[in-house]
Amino acid sequence: MEQSTKPIAEPFSSYQILVIALLALLQFTIVLDFMVLAPLGDFLMKSLSMTPKGFGLVVSSYAFSAGASGILAAGFADKFDRKKLLLFFYAGFIVGTLCCALSTNYEMLLGARIVTGLFGGVIGAISMTIVTDIFAVHQRGRVMGVVQMGFAASQVLGIPIGLYLANIWGWHSSFLMIVILAIMIGLTILFMMKPIDKHLALQSDKSPFLHLWHALSNRSYQMGFIATATMSVGGFMLMPFGSAYLINNINITQQELPLVFMFTGLASIVIMPLVGKLSDKVDKFMLFTGGSVLAIILILIYTNLGPIPLWQVVVVNMVLFMGIMSRMIPATTLTMSVPDVKDRGAFMSVNASLQQMAGGIAALSAGLIVTQETKTSPLENYDILGIVVSVMIVICIFFVYRVSELVKAK
Structure with a gap:
């Protein structure tokens, strides 16, 4: 009888569990720093007298600076111990986020977001490289399912707490919360994580x-x-x-807003480990395609909503994020398998840079599409935004299919 060659899902070692936990917590702070801008958007647009176009620039400034730093760091990403590289950029991220907390006008906030992006934008790439270095290919889906829970946890815990603090002490306090948490995580990485430098022996290119x-x-x-x-x-x-x-469109109050993000995040926490395990067992591209179809349906519904009860908003958001997570995990796992060992750091840095730059262009474009007559008027053209996003998801399916074929060929 022919033996099965399918890898057994062996348990993680205690050190691997520690690394997964640290990377998940680190991801939590990075994602929260970026994600909290959206729910704070209404606070910021009103308190700093920003237009949708101006707010789009604040969001995209982080993305563009992150993209630029990722390209600059790519040549050096495989030349240093991954742990040292991670700590360097995380320290810069903490300083940038502190500057956000201390900003008192639009120009200061814009500058602070640029600084934060210069450092924060590279951290995700370094984290993904560490995952690829430490874990075997048949373990990465499970690892990504947990690490990407930083995204969900930022919605369940971070954003509601950040909004709660913003309602009491102002939006500055949300960024201070991230700074305090990030300092504790950074110190733990410094003292508990081992050096990650095996890739240094494989380098052939002398010039970065x-x-x-x-x-x-x-x-x-x-x-x-x-x-x-x-x-x-x-x-x-x-x-x-x-x-x-x-x-402004669905008539959710500032007090109800944390509930929407909290329940959406809870749905993500349930679905992400399941999607991670599933992506190690079934065809990743098929899973990605299923999530994409679900996301398109919900995006078209969501962007055409009028005033509806809070529970309906929560349900639509929960299902939408299930679709988004079902895309993110298998696609990320596939992309991580593309580069050779000696190129992983450079590949992940460039990959993160292009992701951020594309996101920056998208945020700027959204700011040009969406309009608002006054600070309290409904947003206009949000339904057009939904159509544009749906078309991009369809295009993305084709490219992820090509990546899937490349990985299978390897």
């Missing part, structure tokens, strides 16, 4: 710029870059104006 060029010119890598860039467009288009849409 030559190393970057080799990563950029690889045809297989280019397909991974395009797939990631198209996938990020949808989220960056809808997310910045999420809270303003809920408050």
Whole structure:
């Protein structure tokens, strides 16, 4: 009888569990710093007298600076111990977020977001590289299911707490909360994580710029870059104006807003580990396609809503995020499998950069599409935004299919 060659899902070691927990917590702070801008959007637009276009620029400034730093860091990403690289950029991220908390006008906030993006935008790429270095390919779906829970946890805990603090002490307090938490996580990484430097023995390119060029010119890598860039467009288009849409179009109050994010995050916490396990067992592209179809249906419903009860808003958001998570995990797991070991750091940095830049363009475009006559008027053209996002999701399916075929060929 022919033996099965399917890998057994062996348990993680205690150190691997520690790494997963630290990366999940780190992801929580990075995602929260970016995600909290959307629910604080209504506070910021009113307190700093911002137009939708101006707020779109605040959101995209982080993305563009993150993209630029990722490209600059890519050539050096495989030249250093991953732990040291992670701590360097995380320290800069903490300083940038503190500057956000201390901002008193639009210009200061814009500058602070640029600084935060310069450092924060590279951290996700370094984290994904660490996952790929430490965990075998048949473990990565489970790991990503947990690490990406930082996204869900930011919705369940971070955003509601951030909004609660903003309602009491103002929007500055939300960023201070992130700074305090990030300092504790950074110290734990410093003292508890081992060096990650095995890749240093495999380096052949002496020049960081030559190393970057080799990563950029690889045809297989280019397909991974395009797939990631198209996938990020949808989220960056809808997310910045999420809270303003809920408050001004659906008539959700500032006090009810944390509940919407909390229940949406709870749904994500339930679905993400399940999707992670599923992506290790079934065809990742098929799972991605199913999530994409679900996301398109819910986006078209969501962007055409009028005033409805709170529970209906919560249900629609929960199902929408289930679709989004079912896209994110298998697509990320596939993309992580594209580069060779010696190129992982460079690939992940460039990949994150293009993701951020595409997101920045998407946020700016959304700011140009969406209009608002006064500070309390309903947002206009949000339904058009839904159609644009749906078309981008369909295009993304094609590119992720190409990535899936490349990974299978490897």
